[in-house]
Amino acid sequence: MVKPNLKVKIGGLELKNPVTVASGTFGSGEEYRKLVDLNKIGAIVTKSVTLKPREGNPPPRVVETPSGMLNSIGLQNDGIDAFIKDKVPFLNKVKTAVIVSIAAHRVEDYAAIAGKLDKIKRVDAIEINISCPNVEGGLEFAREPGSAAAVVRAVRRASKKPVITKLSPNVKDITEIAMAVEEAGSDAVSLVNTFTGMAIDIDTRRPVLGNVVGGLSGPAIKPIALRMAWETAKKVKIPIIGMGGIMCYEDALEFIIAGASAVQIGTANFVNPRVAVEIIDGIEEYMRKEGIKNIKELTGCLKR
Amino acid sequence: MIQGTGKVISNRKIKPGYCLMAVKCQPIAKKAKPGQFLTIRCGDTDTPLLRRPFGFHRINASGFEILYEIKGKGTRFLSGLKPGGMIDLLGPLGNGFTVPKGRKNFIILAGGIGVAPLASLADALAKIKSGKTYAILGARSRKNLLCVEHFGNIGIETIVATDDGSCGEKCFATDILNSFLSVKKDFRPVIFACGPRGMLKAAGRIAEKRGLECYVSLEENIACGVGACLGCAIKTGSGYKLVCKDGPVFNAKEVIW
The missing domain is CATH 3.40.50.80 (Nucleotide-binding domain of ferredoxin-NADP reductase (FNR) module)
Incomplete structure (x- = not known):
């Protein structure tokens, strides 16, 4: 049998396969260079970058919870100028797609970052993080269709690169936001970001996290994330990048069958740095076994 | 920094609640320095989920020892490992102790x-x-x-x-x-x-x-x-x-x- 075709298109961007690594879980890729063949991954989505440096939240920043983890990093990063100077040179050597996640408090800051990235050839697409639950006002743009759309329009105007909007699950109706950003010109949506949660130390009677609340990720959120991806797939025509607790190729296939064109692997990278590559191999093996020639046949093939 | 498989050589209780595990993994042992650490995947289920960090207790040419207190799900899993068992290791990680030059x-x-x-x-x-x-x-x-x-x-x-x-x-x-x-x-x-x-x-x-x-x-x-x-x-x-x-x-x- 011929090698199955795993290529997918996200707006104008073609990925060699649908398995990408989620923002915030993979640094800028360099941190994992000794552990995994980065060139095999469909795309690297880099840690969210802001206009100015941000020092992040007080520790503790992570804690394990049943079948998952909470994090409240607080968008620690050195700012867009340092990103371009310090991170892009390494990324220039990597032979896979690079999607840069951007975050801001103001629409004009999103536009300013996108404008700077527009000039960087290595940047294949921009992922707009309107859904960070760990900074004050981080969710502001994710919650209202109008403000989410305003960010997308501003980034669109500032950059010709494909735009992916990352959606928060901490909203009344995620499909409403997805439709609004589609209307505003987003080339794709990625979902879901983490669910706001918390943990308490009963000995000290204090919150475990320095920031009190954090974002829940990992297998614990997978069924909810999957449902949201499925609901969103029914409402928008743009590609969906599904994520939320994907630990193995079977999980990834669930998202694809539900309607995702690609997936992001997040927390699982911490458990097994090689997991993204193992998931790619697993999907390919599944396609051979099932006689599926093109991954696109699987996207949204859910039977009812 | 290597993700490799280690083989449990011995794993015994040295005191109630404390275990000493000897692991063979030459690629990691060769690079490990005092004060660095490694992470161990404790099982293959979602509980515990994250890898657990441990300092190198003693290091030799082909392996190392991990001294640990049985405290939670991860260390409870480790305490059940038998000689011959295989574990997923990631290390050496971080910076160890540096002895300032000339100090005695x-x-x-x-x-x-x-x-x-x-x-x-x-x-x-x-x-x-x-x-x-x-x-x-x-x-x-x-x-x-x-x-x-x-x-x-x-x-x-x-x-x-x-x-x-x-x-x-x-x-x-x-x-x-x-x-x-x-x-x-x-x-x-x-x-x-x-x-x-x-x-x-x-x-x-x-x-x-x-x-x-x-x-x-x-x-x-x-x-x-x-x-x-x-x-x-x-x-x-x-x-x-x-x-x-x-x-x-x-x-x-x-x-x-």
Whole structure:
């Protein structure tokens, strides 16, 4: 049998396969260079970058919870100028797609970052993080269709690169936001970001996290994330990048069958740095076994 | 930094609640230095989910030992491993203890299970012939006191303190450190410490007061272990630093406690 075709298109961007690594879980890729063949991954989505440096939240920043983890990093990063100077040179050597996640408090800051990235050839697409639950006002743009759309329009105007909007699950109706950003010109949506949660130390009677609340990720959120991806797939025509607790190729296939064109692997990278590559191999093996020639046949093939 | 498979050579209880596991994994052992750590995937289910960090207790050419307290789901899993069992390892990670050039006198200060990564350091320091190394080992009680014989065996003079006085002096390890330094004014050691945060803070303060160098091995919840997730930040004089990548060993005077 011929090698199955795993290529997918996200707006104008073609990925060699649908398995990408989620923002915030993979640094800028360099941190994992000794552990995994980065060139095999469909795309690297880099840690969210802001206009100015941000020092992040007080520790503790992570804690394990049943079948998952909470994090409240607080968008620690050195700012867009340092990103371009310090991170892009390494990324220039990597032979896979690079999607840069951007975050801001103001629409004009999103536009300013996108404008700077527009000039960087290595940047294949921009992922707009309107859904960070760990900074004050981080969710502001994710919650209202109008403000989410305003960010997308501003980034669109500032950059010709494909735009992916990352959606928060901490909203009344995620499909409403997805439709609004589609209307505003987003080339794709990625979902879901983490669910706001918390943990308490009963000995000290204090919150475990320095920031009190954090974002829940990992297998614990997978069924909810999957449902949201499925609901969103029914409402928008743009590609969906599904994520939320994907630990193995079977999980990834669930998202694809539900309607995702690609997936992001997040927390699982911490458990097994090689997991993204193992998931790619697993999907390919599944396609051979099932006689599926093109991954696109699987996207949204859910039977009812 | 290697993700590799280790083979359990032995895994025995050395005291109620404490185990010593010997693991064979040459690629990691060859690169491991005292004070560095590795992460172990504890099982293949979602519980526990994240890899667990452990300091290298002792290191040899083909493997290393992990000394651990059975405390939660991860260490409970480890305590059930039998010789011959295979485990998924990632290491060596972080920066270990650096012995400042030309220094010959040292004090190793351990609190409870904090002694775990100090044994390999002690092995290295014991080889420096021209100076002297002392160890001060503290614990809540005799039943939490570990490795005293090991330090003796490699020729390091060891002083013991317990909170309840069940072994050695009834005081904190840092009290011993303080009075030791008061008596031996010309000794001027470099201090290497690992243990509870309060102990490390006190050790740092004692060292600073006397103008001595003090290096502490810190703990924080760790997710990725490789500097990617920024989850294990601690506050320092020059902003947040990562325990997994910048540490786990820090100069005590840099740490904001």
